[in-house]
Amino acid sequence: MNDNRFNHHTPTALEEQALAEARQHFAGHLNQFPASRDAIRRLEENLSRTALAVSLTTSRTAPSRTRIQTDDGAIWYKSVDLTDSVCACYRPTSAGTEFAVVERSPCSDAQYVVARGRNATEVLRTFAGEQRKALQLWTEDMNAQVNEFLTEKYPGKDMSRVAERFLHRFTRSAHEQTLANAHKPNHGRRNRL
Amino acid sequence: MDTLPKPEETPATTERLAYSVQEAADLLGVNYFSVYRLIQRGKLKACRALRGKLLVPRSELLKLLKTE
Numbered sequence: 001m002n003d004n005r006f007n008h009h010t011p012t013a014l015e016e017q018a019l020a021e022a023r024q025h026f027a028g029h030l031n032q033f034p035a036s037r038d039a040i041r042r043l044e045e046n047l048s049r050t051a052l053a054v055s056l057t058t059s060r061t062a063p064s065r066t067r068i069q070t071d072d073g074a075i076w077y078k079s080v081d082l083t084d085s086v087c088a089c090y091r092p093t094s095a096g097t098e099f100a101v102v103e104r105s106p107c108s109d110a111q112y113v114v115a116r117g118r119n120a121t122e123v124l125r126t127f128a129g130e131q132r133k134a135l136q137l138w139t140e141d142m143n144a145q146v147n148e149f150l151t152e153k154y155p156g157k158d159m160s161r162v163a164e165r166f167l168h169r170f171t172r173s174a175h176e177q178t179l180a181n182a183h184k185p186n187h188g189r190r191n192r193l
Numbered sequence: 194m195d196t197l198p199k200p201e202e203t204p205a206t207t208e209r210l211a212y213s214v215q216e217a218a219d220l221l222g223v224n225y226f227s228v229y230r231l232i233q234r235g236k237l238k239a240c241r242a243l244r245g246k247l248l249v250p251r252s253e254l255l256k257l258l259k260t261e
Binding site for chain 1: 224232
C-alpha cells in the first residue's frame with residue numbers, strides 16, 4: 001500500500017539523525033501545513049452545501065447586507081465566510097447575480113477577488129483549485145528547502161531517501177495518519193522512519 | 194599611531210536582498226500559507242533560487258506593504 005522505498009530499507013543511523021534534524025528545522029511547516037490542507041479538503045467536501053448557502057444569501061435585503069469594496073473598486077455584498085480571511089460574496093448586475101470569492105490580504109485590510117462568475121458552485125470550485133495550487137507551491141518549495149538543508153548539512157552524502165521520507169510525511173493527510181494509527185500493530189517492532 | 198576609522202556599514206549594505214517564504218512570513222507577521230497564497234495570486238513576486246527554493250525579494254515585500 002505504501003510505496004515509499006524507505007519502508008523497504010532499514011534507515012541508517014545517519015539517515016535517522018538527518019530526518020530528525022529536518023523535522024526539527026521545519027517544525028513550523030510541519031505544524032502549519034496540515035491545517036491549511038484540511039481546510040481546503042473541507043471546502044471541497046462541502047462545495048455544494050456552501051454554494052447553496054451562498055445562493056440563499058442573495059435574497060437578503062439592504063439593511064442586513066455587508067458591503068465589501070475590493071482593490072479593483074468593485075462593490076460586493078458579503079455572503080458566507082469560507083475562512084477567517086476569505087468570504088464568498090455576490091452582487092446584483094443587469095445580467096443577473098455575480099458571485100465572487102474575496103480574500104483579505106494578510107498584511108492589510110485590502111481585499112481582492114480570487115474567483116468570480118455567475119455560478120456559485122463553479123466560483124467556489126475555482127477558489128478551491130486556487131487554494132490547491134498554493135498548497136502545491138508550498139509542497140514544491142518544501143521539497144527544495146529540505147533538499148538544500150540536507151545537502152548543506154551533509155555534503156557529499158546521498159540524503160535523497162531522507163528528503164523523500166520527509167516529503168511523504170509532510171504531505172500525508174491527517175485522515176491517512178488516523179487510519180495508519182488505527183491499523184498499527186501492537187506487537188513490538190522497530191519503528192521505521 | 195592613529196588607526197583608520199572603520200567604514201560604517203550602511204543599512205543598504207547589510208540588508209538582505211531576498212528572503213525565504215518562512216522568513217518573509219515572519220517579517221510580515223503572517224502564516225506560511227498566506228505568503229504562498231500571495232505568491233500564487235500574483236500579489237507577491239518571488240523567484241526561484243538554486244534547487245528551486247522560492248525567494249521573496251525584499252523590494253517586493255516593501256512594495257506589498259506600500260501598495261496595500
